[in-house]
Amino acid sequence: MGVRTQTADIPISRLIPSGKPLYQQVKQAVLGTLARGEWQQGEAIPPEKELAARFGVSIGTLRKAIDDLVAEDILTRHQGRGTFVTRHSRNQHYFKFFRIIGHDGKKAYPVVRLISFQRKIATADQRRALGLAARSEVFEFVNVLHLDDEPVSTDTIIIPESLFGGLTREHLENRPGTLYGLYQEAFGINIIDIAERLRAVLADAADSKHLLVQVGAPLLEIRRIAYSYNGQPTEFRISHVNSSRHEYQGSQHNEGV
Amino acid sequence: MGVRTQTADIPISRLIPSGKPLYQQVKQAVLGTLARGEWQQGEAIPPEKELAARFGVSIGTLRKAIDDLVAEDILTRHQGRGTFVTRHSRNQHYFKFFRIIGHDGKKAYPVVRLISFQRKIATADQRRALGLAARSEVFEFVNVLHLDDEPVSTDTIIIPESLFGGLTREHLENRPGTLYGLYQEAFGINIIDIAERLRAVLADAADSKHLLVQVGAPLLEIRRIAYSYNGQPTEFRISHVNSSRHEYQGSQHNEGV
C-alpha cells in the first residue's frame, strides 16, 4: 500500500469507504488541494508516481483521476515535463470563454477599454446570479471590447466585494493580461467554468454610444455566470454584442469524428 | 495475440504501424465499422472482450478507444447490458442539439409545424455550407417550433437531395419522432455533431407572421451546420428565435467541479 515518506501524506483513499469509486475520491482530494491553494498556477504538481503513492492507489487509478481534471481544463499535462495547474489567464485558454468571432470565423483578441467603475449594493438580480445575501456589496464595471478597431461589445461585470476586496479602477486599467488573469494573480480566484444564456435585444442609448450603432439596432445579449473551483458563482456579466460583423460561436464541430 | 474466430476478423492493429497509438487505430476501425453500417442504431456492439480479441489488443486499450467514442456520444455504455450505438433520435439526446430553454431555465420539447417544402437548386451560400458542387439540388423546408403553446422559432432547413433522395412532405409531416430520428431511420444518416453561430437580427414580414411578433422585433438568428459520421456537413439550418420568453443556452456549468 501507500509508501509514506512524510507524515503530512494522508492516504485518504480507503480510510473513507464512502461508496464512491477510488478515482473519484482521488479527484476530489486533488481538487481540495487545489482549492486550498497548495499548488500554484502555472507550475507543476507532484509526479504521478508520487501522487499515486501519496494517495495509496495504483498509477492507473491516479491517472484516471487526473484524466478527468485534464478534461475539465483544471490541469494540463505536458509529456516529459509534468502536470501543471492550468493558467486560465494564458492566451491559448482565452478562447475557451470568449466566443465572439468574425463572420469569416476568424478569432482575434479584443482591445478592452474601461468605461466605468463603482462599488454598490447588489440588486436582487445580481444577488440571485451570484448567490449573495441581502445588502451584499459588489463591484460593477463596464468594459467596451474592440475587435479590428471597431467597438463590438459592452460588458457589464459584477463581482462580489467579499471576494475582490481592495479592487480599484487602477487594477483594471493597468492589468497586463486578461481579466481572469487578474482575478487569478491578484485575488487567487480561478475561473474554470462559465454558463451563458443568449437573447436578442435592441440597442439603447448607452449601447448606441459605445458601439456606434443606432438605437433600436439588434444586439446579442449574453448573460454569463462564471464559476471557480468550488462551483460557487464568482462573476456575473451581461454583454451586448453588435453582431453585424461578428457572431457568437455556440457549439463547434469536433474534428476527428 | 488475437483469437480469430471468423476469417472476417481483421486484427488491423499492428499490421499498419502508422505511428499512431494503438487505441486511436482501434477507434478509427470502430468508426469505420459504424460508418459502413455494420452495427445498427440502438442495439449493442460486441462485448469488450470480443472486440479486444478481434483487434488483437488488450482490454485496457480497447476500453480507451471506446472511452473516446462514448465521450463523443457516438457510443453509449450501459453497465451490465452492453455498449450501444447511440440513438440520437432518442429524447434524452434531443437536448444535446436543442439549446432553446425558458427564461427560467426549463427545458421542453417543441411542437413542430411544417410551413413549406420544396426541392430546388442550392444557392451559393447553401452550397458553401454543405460542401456541394454547382447546380446541386437540395430540399428546403420551413418548420415553426412551438414551446408552451407559443411560436418560438422558424427553422429553415436545407439538406442535399443526393443524401435524402425520395424525401417527401409526408415524411416530414407524419414522422413519429424527431427530425434527426427521421434522418436516421428513413435515410440511415446519423447526425452526431453540430456547429452553431449566432447573430441578432430584426424580424421581417415572414418572421412576424410565424412568430406573432412585430416587424423589427429583435430575434436570435442561429446558423447551424450538422455533421454525420464522416465529418461531412449534412444539414444547413437557419433559425430565427423569439427570445422574449425563451433563450439560447450557450454553455452550461459543469456540475461536479
Place this chain on the structure above:
DNA sequence: AAGTGGTCTAGACCACTAC
C-alpha cells in the same frame, strides 16, 4: 447464474524534456 461493463492493480516499455 451467466454475461456485461466498471474499477483497479502492478507493472513494462516508449516518447519527450531538461540538464
Place this chain on the structure above:
DNA sequence: TAGTGGTCTAGACCACTTA
C-alpha cells in the same frame, strides 16, 4: 542521463442486468 507523462498489457474482482 534522469525524470516526466503516454501507451499498453493481462489479468482480478465488483456492480449491474437479464433470464
